Structure formats: structure tokens, C-alpha cells
Amino acid sequence: FFNPLGQIPGPFWAKLTHLWKAYHMYKRDLPQAILKAHEKYGPVIRIGPNDVNFQSRDAIDPIYKAGRSMPKTIFYDAFTAIQPNLFSTRDEAFHTVRRRQMAHSFSTATVLKFESTFNKHLDRLFHNVEQSVGKTFDMKEFASCYAYDVIGELAFDKDLNTQQHPSRDNLPPIPDHILLGSLYGLVPSMMPYSMKIGNRLPIPGLQKLLASRRQLSAQAANWVKTSIEKHSEGDRGSLLASILEARDPDTGARLTAEEICSEAFAFLIAGAHTTSATVGFLFYHLMHNHDAAKKLAAELSDNLPLYQEGGNMVLYAGIESKLPYTMSCIKENFRISAVFNMPMPRLVTDPKGVEICGRHIPQGTSVSMLSHALHHDPRFWGSDHDKFIPERWLEGNISFNEVMPFGVGHRACIGRNIASINLLKVLSTLWRNFEFLPQNQEEILEMESVGVGEKKGPLLCMVRKREK
């Protein structure tokens, strides 16, 4: 009766307890549950006792472009692995300095200096796909190993080479780490205790996961230590080397070994699964949409030569403008299957509260948006929002600002250039040289999300090599 959010509709249990979100996160269907709740209750809903979620582009600016007055909420504390890092910190002053310190290392110009790293791993991916001609294989598994190797080498300056024997069993359980963080973070009242309690609960699966997390972070610390030892002044030949050279813009101070380790670890967690899941969805959509696949192949063959192993890899510079249809496939995939699917919560700190979509939201409320819900809003995208239609980006005059796969504002993804370059190179190289065919043309796409969504189950396919 007296709760100022009492008038905002939403699922019954969500108004009473954070466990509604945690339950759906555990079931790996939180994005679908929130979208369904929007379909039932409208664009402004309660997804927790103190959480309001918006499905309207009018909410983007007041939530994500209000700067320091809307910091991240306690949800993100669960993603602090070693020390506070750029992704997880709630301290806006800390964030400003750290982001300025590292921004240069993520600019397009800097990332393109590491293009040979992308090429090396893409060559291995190419080789693995080529070796699979005539067989059925899981493209998701290939993409996971590829993404882990590329992001691992960028973050740690170390060739992890899981593509040598591409198997999910050789990868650390990054999706499980994300699930654990998301579950801990979604029940804020438990946050100060959940990590401590989690360490003591006699649940074998949980203890195995926590042990693998400790092992990965110890390994990461070792890799960073080795890199620091071999680093020489002025060397910016890799992302890690570039970060080792990064300075605090005010004091000129460099990041300490622990700080670098924490950031590098976060790059792996934030960058590897998001990239491989995006590749998985993109290849699924193209394999199940003949027209789009044909147009894509035609554009690529008009503009790019076939890749001969050991020859020259597709170079990023200048290809974006030559490949409008390819770019629209990538954009449409980001829309229809946005992988970053945690509601990105921000805290209202203004004592007067804020006005969002005509609603007064009081101080202390957690407000959020979910890409999946925004990208499937039929009021904006039409009744065919569930269809993969790259043409909407060419004909509809729609701007990429209508979607938010990388977040928005000062906390948006710092790795966006890495992800975009990676995707364009992978898609153009593989689709130019191979025809991908799904094992099951009738398969219906289902997403499962641990906070980052991926196609449920394997992506079984076959390939034919293109001759011209």
C-alpha cells in the first residue's frame, strides 16, 4: 500500500522477492521471462521489490546517459574477481580514471595494430573448418575455442592454442562463472555473505566451480607476471603490453601488477563468451535464412578473393564500407540475438528521484533495461521482430543507436572495437570460403542465458568449400 513503486505492475512474485529474478537466472531464461512480463504488463514493470525495468528507447538517456548520478548497483560486486575492475566497480571516480587510462589501448587504431593476432587464430579456425569438410561438426565449439584463444592472447599475451584440439572440455567454465556472478548479484541483501557462504557450502558442483575459478585466476596472475618480466619500455605490441604502458592521466602512475591482472581476467570473462555466443547466433541465423545467406555470399565473392591457407587474411581496413550487406547481417544479429542479457541495473541517487517515461522513480531504486526486451519490442520493430531480416538496416533508415548490444553511455563496452573487428573478419573469411549447411534445417532456435545468452545446444553443421 505504501511502497512508492506499488503502482508499477509486474509479476506477483517479482514484487515481493528478488528470488523471482534469481529463479529465472538459474533456469537460464531470465531474458524471456522479462520480455513476457513486458508483453503482459507494458513497458514499465517491476522485476524485483526495488527494481524497475523499462522497455522503451525513451528510457535509455535518463538511465544510461545521466553520468555519475546513475552508478552501477551492488549487482556488479559479484563480478569483482581479484580487485575492483573497470566492469565491476561502482566507484564512479575510480571508473573515470581507469577508463581514461585504458581507453587508448582499445581504440580502433590500437586494436588494428594487433590484427596479426586475430589473423593467426583465424587461420587456425579456417584450418579446423577445412578439416571438417564432409563431416558434421559443432560450430559453437569451434567458435568458443577461437574466441578464448584470441581474447586470451590479447589479454595475457599468451598463445593458449585450444584450437589445436577444439573441444569445450579444454576451456575453463566461463559461462558457469558468469552464472555464479549473476546469481550472487541478483540477491543484493545476500551479497556481503553470499561469497563467504558459497565457499563453505558442501555442494560438490559449486565447490568444483569455485576451485576452477581460483585456478584460472592464479593462472592469469602467472601469465601477467611473465608478461611484466619480459616487457620492455615502449613496447605496445599487444593489448596487455599497451595496458602495461597505460598511465593515469593526472598522476602519470602506471597500473600495478594486481590491477592489470584483475582487468585482464575481466577482459577474458567479459570478452570470450560474448564473442563466441555472437558468432554462434550469427551462423545459426545465416544457415536458416537462405536468401540472406545467398546475398551475403554474393557480396563477399564480388569483393574478396578466396583465402589460400598461409596466404593473406582479409584485412579489416576499408572492408566495412565495401560490404554493406555483410554489415547489416552483423547488425541484425546483434538486434535479434543480443547476447549480453543481464538487465544492466543503475541506482537512482538523486534525492529528488528521476522522471523516466513519465514515471517518478524515487532515490534508491534500481532501474534497468534489457537489450532482449528492447530489441523485440513490436511497437518499434513490427510484428516480424522475431525474423532475421538484414534488409531492415539497409532500407529502413534505422540507426544502430536503436539497439544496445554493447550498452550505452560511459559504462558501455570498452571492448566493442575488438568484438566488431573480430566478427567482421570471422564472418567474411569463413562465409567467403565455405558454404555452411545446418544438420537440421527444421531446428527451432532457443536461447539460454547465464547473463550472457547463447544458442541452446550445439550448432551442428556441415561445410562445402567454395571453388570461386
Ligand code: HEM
Ligand atoms: C560481442 C561481444 C561483446 C558484447 C556483446 C559486449 C557487451 C557489453 C555490454 C552490454 C557492456 C555493458 C555492461 C553493463 O552496463 O552492465 C559491456 C561492458 C564491458 N565490456 Fe563488453 N562486450 C563484448 C566484448 C567485449 C570484449 C572483447 C572485451 C574486452 C576484451 C569487453 C570488455 C568489457 C568491459 C571491460 C566492460 C566494462 C566497461 C565499463 O564499465 O567501462 N567486452 N560489454
